[in-house]
Amino acid sequence: MPSPPTPSPVVTRIAPSPTGSMHIGNARSALFNWLYAKHTGGKFLLRVEDTDRERSTEASVQVIFDSLTWLGLQWDGEPVFQFARAALHNAAVQRLLDAGQAFRCYMTVAEADAAKEQARAEGHALRSPWRDRTPGQMEEGKPHVVRFRTPGEGDTVVEDLVRGTVRFPNKDMEDFILLRTDGTTIYNLAVTVDDHDMGITHVIRGEEHLSNAGRQTLLYRALGWEVPAFAHLPLILSKSGGKLSKRDGAQSVGEFRDMGYLPEAVRNYLAKLGWGHGDDELFTDAEAIAWFDVADVVKGGAKLDFDKLNHVNNWHMRRADDTRLSGLVRGVLEERQIALPADVDARLLAVIPLVKEGAKTLLELADLSLYALKSRPLVLDEKTLSHLTDETRERLARLLEVLRTANDWTPEGLQQTLKTFAESEGVGLGKIGPALRGVLSGGAPAPDLGSALTALGREESLGRIHDALSQVR
């Protein structure tokens, strides 16, 4: 039986530049590349685009690693550093120069600016006068850049996996620079050489690169290389529909982490932003990987919606392991520099499963857990004190005895116990609840009473009630 032709394995990549934080749009590009690689059984590579020596920093490189790691998007193999490949980039430029596809341009910046303006007036992009001039003695040793000899006519066609056929008139693409005056290469050239050398089959990136795809296509052809598949993702927009800015709150991966979102929730939400699988809203990584296809990416830009993210995060917290959540919440509390009891881990583990349904973020989960971490005797708030009338105190004293012997110490069991107690007292739960809640929590947020008691445990619960009753008014 003849074996079917083996399709070339998919290789994707994320190529951030280390010039600050890892932008959320970049994170989504990473996610889509990762999903597609996983879906096809291919590879997902990381390349650090550090050719801008002015702005690239060591710390930012670490931020990229940390962000991707936190997000759970593990890249395959060693990261590639673009600057380290400078010699390869230069060799490619030399090839282009030798083939007449590129040329040395001796225009000064001012001359180039003027030429651009004139070209614009004439209805086309910059064409350097040096594209058809041979440098003479005068130019020997003079500073110059190397530009690509962009075809004057025809169209450059990009077959984009999400946008379809996109046509760029060559006359509107300038003779873009390949090599700076200082001899270092520029983005479009470096990217093309690196993507080719790394064997990238699918370039999946933000829409801001769509027009670069035209220039890069020209370079691939000039270098005699096969053009990879392109897929340009719609942009993530701010609430007002514009570019994401500081005003919109979170723009970096680190900020999402600090706001208390789980990485799997961020993956789920980001995946849904610009891609969809029917009516599926909440899903696991395994499902996303099974379902993901570049062809299903939507075209329009999407605005960040924190309400939806909260909902997604809540869903993932519900199904998250409680020990893991306890550790994360503890981290939040430590960051807040809150004094924690010695048995904080045990207490968190007891309370988190009972309150996490009502929490949207780890920060809220921390807030909801706080009541269980207080040390006796609790300081009661004004509201609770006002509930503690003589009548209520006597009632709580009787309840204390009931709880001492309650045999079903579970949320449901205690709920029933309280209900039965209220009936025996001939009052509604409203006569007991607020006071009991305050006595147990000291005024901090707490779940329903059955759960609140359960999380505290019998000893702590009885102790807190007792403390309040013996407190002098």
Place this chain on the structure above:
RNA sequence: GGUCCCUUCGUCUAUCGGUUAGGACAUCAGAUUUUCAAUCUGGGGAGAGGGGUUCGACUCCCCUAGGGACUGCCA
């Protein structure tokens, strides 16, 4: 200015020529009620505008409008 891309409820989206245009978040009303949530039930809410093509258009084509990207010796 030029080139390119985009446009369905407030938001994210489904629809791939024939649907009462579906779902989710948000919102509103009700239920529950011991706080905040969560939960349950129900409601309102959309094809930017104008031309075509077609028996029939959200879906295909054109124009207009609006939004965005690029137009760097940044990436």
